[in-house]
Amino acid sequence: PxxxxxxxxxxxxxxxxxxxxxxxxxxxxxxxxxxxxxxxxxxxxxxxxxxxxxxxxxxxxxxxxxxxxxxxxxxxTAPSIPYRVQLHSGSIVDVTSPSVMPPDSEVAEHFEPLCRATVITPAKYLDAVAQLMLERRGSILSQSYIDSDRILLEARLPLSEIVIDLVDVLKTRSSGYASFHYEEAGWQSCQLVKLVPHLNDRPVDELTLMIPADRARQRAVVMATKLAEELPRQQFLIKVQIKAGNNKVVASSQIKPFRKDVVQKIKSGTDRTRRQKLLAAQREGKRRLRMVGNVEIPRDAFIKKS
Missing domain, CATH: 3.30.70.870 (Elongation Factor G (Translational Gtpase), domain 3)
Structure with missing residues (x-):
């Protein structure tokens, strides 16, 4: 079944x-x-x-x-795919959510699902379509003419490369003419990395992703940028960091705080130290607020953007 x-x-x-x-x-x-x-x-x-x-x-x-x-x-929420891990004990576990991924110390090997893709495209777009398959960590299995102008191309590529935006990019590169179909084609060994977003050094487990290691940097940059766009500004600085499983920061961004003009009422000619004291007090207040302030994550941050 x-x-x-x-x-x-x-x-x-x-x-x-x-x-x-x-x-x-x-x-x-x-x-x-x-x-x-x-x-x-x-x-x-x-x-x-x-x-x-x-x-x-x-x-x-x-x-x-x-x-x-x-x-x-x-x-x-944005679609994700199942991964499979083989533990040192020899047992095989299917993982559909990063929250239930066994710790690395217990895992002997990771596996990701493969798909056999079938693309029918006009011949003039063949190079662009084949290049797209290779960019998505795929391999070309065969290609043949089905009539005088159309080519059937078969490729094998990871399912993780399909669920993001492959079909949209394929339609763009073929001016909407290419059709795409895929079916399950087994598993292949891979190295997985867990990407954990942090807001002001606090992990956001709900947005954690499992991603192949060779795509981790690229995906982390996208995550940091999207979060910086979606999260509302606060009275304090919000530091957005995407950390890999080894707690190494692979991408970061900042959301600047609102700023109140605390020196607006100072008359011209007033001692400069007065201005400096007011600005220093504002910086200290924002620092304390940042230590205790909570960042509310809006619903849109959980949904894949088109």
Whole structure:
């Protein structure tokens, strides 16, 4: 039987709707037994579920049915994929969330899922499409003409490279003409890195990601930039850092605080030390506020941006 390959979190926009959403979810999964459902919770989003789908299209259709057929107002978090780890004891564990990933000291080897991709594209876009497959850590398996103008290209690439934005980029590079289909193709050994966002040196476990090591730096920069854009400014400086599993900072950003003009009422000609004392007191106040201030993470920070 088919098993889920893409996972995401499902939460109601308002926690008051949790019961009605649960009833809608139960009815919809009766007609679609391929969806896996497990309870989940998040400090920022509240109670919800962890859902597993056969692919991105399956996930999008399920969301549309929830909204159109049941009038459900939901938040669907960015999709993630399962990984597999082999422990030193010899047992194999499937991991669908970074929170349940065993510590590195217990892991002998990591594995990521592979997919066999089939792309049909006009011949003039073949070079651009093939280059995209290689950029996404893929390998070209075969290519053949299916008529005088179209080529069928087969490639093997990691599932993690598909769930982000591969289809959108493929459509852009082929001017919308290329079609894309993929199916499961086993597992391959890989080196995984856990990326943990920190706000003012406090970890945000809800946004933690598992990512292949060769993509960690690139993804960390995107995470730091997105968080800096989404988080609202405060009266104190917010330091955004993305740390790898070894607690090494791989990307960082800052959100500057609001600034009050504390020297506005000082008359011209006043002793300069008065101005310096006021500015020093403001800096000290912001430093103390930063030590005790909490950063509230908005819901949009949990959702993948298009």
């Amino acid at each position: 088919a098993h889920p390959m893409v996972f995401c979190g499902l939460f109601p926009v308002s926690q008051e709707d949790i019961d009605s959403l649960e009833a809608s979810l139960s009815k919809l999964t009766l007609n679609d037994a391929s969806v896996s459902v497990a309870p989940d919770s998040n400090p920022a989003l509240g109670r919800g579920w962890r859902l597993g789908f056969l692919g991105l299209l399956h996930m999008d259709v399920f969301r549309q049915r929830l909204e159109l057929e049941y009038n459900a107002d939901v938040i669907l």
